[in-house]
Amino acid sequence: MQDEQRLRRIEAITDAALTRLDAADLFDELLDRLRDLLQVDTAAILLLDVRAQQLVATAAKGLEEEVRQGFRVSVGRGFAGRIALTRHPVVIEEVTPGRVVNPILLQTGVRSLLGVPIVARDELLGVLHVGTLTPRRFTPDDVRLLELVADRVRLALPARANSLDQAAALALQRSLIPAELPEIPGLELAGRYVPGHASGVGGDWYDVFSLPSGWLGVVVGDVSGHGLQSAVVMGRVRSALRAYALVCDDPAEALTLLNRKVVHFEAGSLTTALYLMISPDGSTLLASLAGHPRPVLAIPGQPNTLLPAHVDPPLGTSRHVPRHATRIDFPPGAILVSYTDGLVERRDEVFDVGVARLMAAIPSASADSVCRTVMATLDVEHPADDIALLAIRRLPD
Numbered sequence: 001m002q003d004e005q006r007l008r009r010i011e012a013i014t015d016a017a018l019t020r021l022d023a024a025d026l027f028d029e030l031l032d033r034l035r036d037l038l039q040v041d042t043a044a045i046l047l048l049d050v051r052a053q054q055l056v057a058t059a060a061k062g063l064e065e066e067v068r069q070g071f072r073v074s075v076g077r078g079f080a081g082r083i084a085l086t087r088h089p090v091v092i093e094e095v096t097p098g099r100v101v102n103p104i105l106l107q108t109g110v111r112s113l114l115g116v117p118i119v120a121r122d123e124l125l126g127v128l129h130v131g132t133l134t135p136r137r138f139t140p141d142d143v144r145l146l147e148l149v150a151d152r153v154r155l156a157l158p159a160r161a162n163s164l165d166q167a168a169a170l171a172l173q174r175s176l177i178p179a180e181l182p183e184i185p186g187l188e189l190a191g192r193y194v195p196g197h198a199s200g201v202g203g204d205w206y207d208v209f210s211l212p213s214g215w216l217g218v219v220v221g222d223v224s225g226h227g228l229q230s231a232v233v234m235g236r237v238r239s240a241l242r243a244y245a246l247v248c249d250d251p252a253e254a255l256t257l258l259n260r261k262v263v264h265f266e267a268g269s270l271t272t273a274l275y276l277m278i279s280p281d282g283s284t285l286l287a288s289l290a291g292h293p294r295p296v297l298a299i300p301g302q303p304n305t306l307l308p309a310h311v312d313p314p315l316g317t318s319r320h321v322p323r324h325a326t327r328i329d330f331p332p333g334a335i336l337v338s339y340t341d342g343l344v345e346r347r348d349e350v351f352d353v354g355v356a357r358l359m360a361a362i363p364s365a366s367a368d369s370v371c372r373t374v375m376a377t378l379d380v381e382h383p384a385d386d387i388a389l390l391a392i393r394r395l396p397d
Contacts, residue, residue, distance in 0.1 A: 028061070031044075034146070041110070042110060046128075053075045055081065063105070078102060079101075084117060089117075091112075095113060095131075108131075112138070115129030115130075118153050128149060128150045178208065181208055184210075186395050188392070189390070189393075190390075192387070192389040202231065202234075203230030203386065206218075207219040216277065218390070219238070221340075221388075222271065233269050236265075237273075237315070240258055251287060254288075255315070260319060263318070269316050272293075272314045272315070273291075274289050276288070284329065285330045287309045288323055289309055289312060290314055295307045295336050295339070296336070335362065335391060344358050345385065367393045374389060375389070
């Protein structure tokens with residue numbers, strides 16, 4: 001009977017159905033099953049903050065206040081800290097203020113505790129512990145079952161980390177890519193962003209903002225790489241360029257300052273960017289490019305061409321690089337299409353072929369129609385790289 005009971009406990013923890021849960025639900029389900037199988041009142045998972053060398057309450061049943069209050073305890077201190085330090089199970093049959101430092105355990109009335117470390121390849125990941133509101137003598141079988149659950153938690157942690165990274169990256173990306181572009185008299189604006197990575201985020205972006213001078217600032221950029229790290233760097237670069245735009249009336253000067261920032265603070269990161277300014281009457285473009293593909297300029301009655309602007313080196317390649325700004329006429333009805341290389345670059349063809357395909361695809365239409373047509377024509381349903389696309393049309397007089 002005892003063997004049958006032990007087998008039932010093990011099956012409850014190793015149930016294949018658990019693998020179909022995401023990390024947060026898995027932790028909750030494991031703790032619920034654990035409380036039932038061990039007949040305990042509390043169960044908690046504390047994960048290690050490596051930099052601070054502290055255990056952080058991450059999931060709990062019966063001790064939910066631990067998580068709500070963001071309880072932390074240093075490795076070596078108190079009950080959980082001792083488990084983390086020794087990396088061995090610890091049992092406390094009678095909880096006293098001298099044996100625990102967590103006031104929530106005392107306030108809850110926990111009388112007995114059992115805890116085990118969560119370890120992977122000799123690396124401490126956290127602590128799992130259970131408790132009862134009445135005195136309890138935990139058995140070796142209880143310890144083994146708790147260690148089995150701790151191992152299940154260990155297996156779920158990479159998925160949890162990836163899920164958290166993706167959620168954070170998505171939130172960051174959504175905050176940095178404009179949900180709506182500003183309404184500017186005399187201009188139409190439309191944009192598209194398509195991630196080229198499974199995480200749904202990357203380092204491409206576009207930005208449009210009004211300047212104190214009355215000019216309009218327009219940015220399209222691409223930080224190398226994918227995922228959360230690229231999105232974080234992109235956020236910093238985007239914010240810095242906005243700040244420099246406020247104090248520079250020349251886009252080349254703003255990119256010069258931005259390059260110094262990237263070289264100094266974002267070492268190893270490569271960024272391409274287009275920064276152009278549009279005059280208050282919409283008739284003039286002032287553009288500077290840092291290693292970025294030249295936008296397409298479509299003027300009614302003329303063949304579509306690439307913007308006649310000098311392309312300087314990308315940001316982050318050298319501290320001392322002369323940068324150029326080019327002044328271009330932007331007549332009524334003209335359309336400017338700016339983009340990142342994921343829109344036109346294909347593995348099996350040279351870059352210029354994709355650019356030519358883009359130039360041929362741009363219709364004389366509204367900015368939003370231009371974006372729709374370009375995205376449909378260039379077949380970017382499953383891109384290999386991130387795509388940012390921004391179309392600006394000067395309305396006919």
